[in-house]
Amino acid sequence: MIKIKEALCDFCGTCVSVCPVDCIELQEALIKIDQNSCTDCMLCVYVCPIETLEYSHG
Amino acid sequence: MDDQYDVIIIGAGPAGSVTAWHASLGGAKVLLLEKDRDIGYPVRCAEGVGAAGLQSIVDPDSRWIANKIKGVDLISPHLKTIHILNEDFGFVLNRKIFDNFLAEKAAKAGAEVLTKAYAESLCFGENGRVNGVVFSHFGRRLSLRAKIVVGADGVESRVGRWAGIRTQLKMKDIETCVQYTMSNIDVKPDVCEFHFSRERSPGGYIWIFPKGDGIANVGIGISGEYARYKSPLRYLEKFVQEHFPKGSVLTTAVGGVPVSVTNRQIVKDGFMLVGDAAHQANPISGGGIVPAMVAGKLAGKVAAEAVQAGDVSQSFLEKYEKQWYRAEGRTQKIMYRLKEAVYKLTDDDLNKTADAVLSLPEEKRTMVSVFKKALFNRPTLILEALKVFKTSITEVFDPLS
Structure with missing residues (x-):
């Protein structure tokens, strides 16, 4: 599954813009991935400007 | 706050604020929602703007011009x-002050502006047409009706997806x-x-x-x-x-x-997209401020006309889409092709381009000459590029429109 290192996140929304299934919820200082709809496609991990997201097993 | 508006705009960046401003000037009852606590902050921008493009929307003001x-x-x-x-x-702007100034313009023209208002979903009426917004504000959830909803939520462009438009970027x-x-x-x-x-x-x-x-x-x-x-x-x-x-x-x-071309669809019944949310930025420079404001002005005017005419159908709102294509959209397509070509060049190609341009006398070193040298083996693209330089206010490096 894809995890967000929340303490590092700048809430810029770049990940949201490429998510093919629109499963990332972003507010002013809150970010969540809906793991039920996430397909682990990794695009958000790749596009994050500051390496905030990562793939982790389980 | 009321529970019924003519136009509700989600996002108070330059696109949203200019839309709100011009819709209000056109006589519409407008609400502008911003999710963050401050308009214009945090800044997510290099703050460069071309003079001609900026001046087509507002007069430069020392309060927000840094340089x-x-x-x-x-x-x-x-x-x-x-x-x-x-x-x-x-100019290089101070976006925090600039964005505030634009939201203030909207407010002075009659729009209501609200920060810390986080849009959660859209409301749909008959035939699935958009007719309102659900948003939260300090723990309260509000559902307000609108004849037209405008998605100006930036590169994330979730509002468009809620309306059924595919806005994901490749x-x-x-x-x-x-x-x-x-x-x-x-x-x-x-x-x-x-x-x-x-x-x-x-x-x-x-x-x-x-x-x-x-x-x-x-x-x-x-x-x-x-x-x-x-x-x-x-x-x-x-x-x-x-x-x-x-x-x-x-x-x-x-x-x-x-850094795309404009989204295939930017209007639906009772719904419009503007700015980065509509992928209107200049694809070669990434400059998005001027295109967002140009689109906002067109969208705001058309929204007000639609409300006045009592017709907020997609076919009426397509007037905005057509005007956008005439103003900038066609140019943007050429910019996109230039981007695709230029960003494929190797460092060796780029070095040769620079050397070739520098061999020209100083007065001939123009942006056009740079593209001519860089794309010497793509003559048709050069011809298109020449058209762009003649017609667009959001020129290629203008500096960042």
């Missing part, structure tokens, strides 16, 4: 500089960006620098935009296509270490820029 730009330096991988002089090139059509606002660095006071290199900024460039007083925005955008191998943060750290090892970082900004 006047009188030319650009295009820098090759082997560090040769092509200087292009233009006394009226453009990885090759997004620039992933990091910027430091630095002090104690030695930069030319009135020149914007663009550093091109496939090695050091793949599918994008590094910029240095001076804000005056030895302060400058130093940033990088790279194509999403290449970001999986190395993030823009790491490229920027290396550049700053090499060029400004003693500089201080006053602000760090992070964000994504759409």
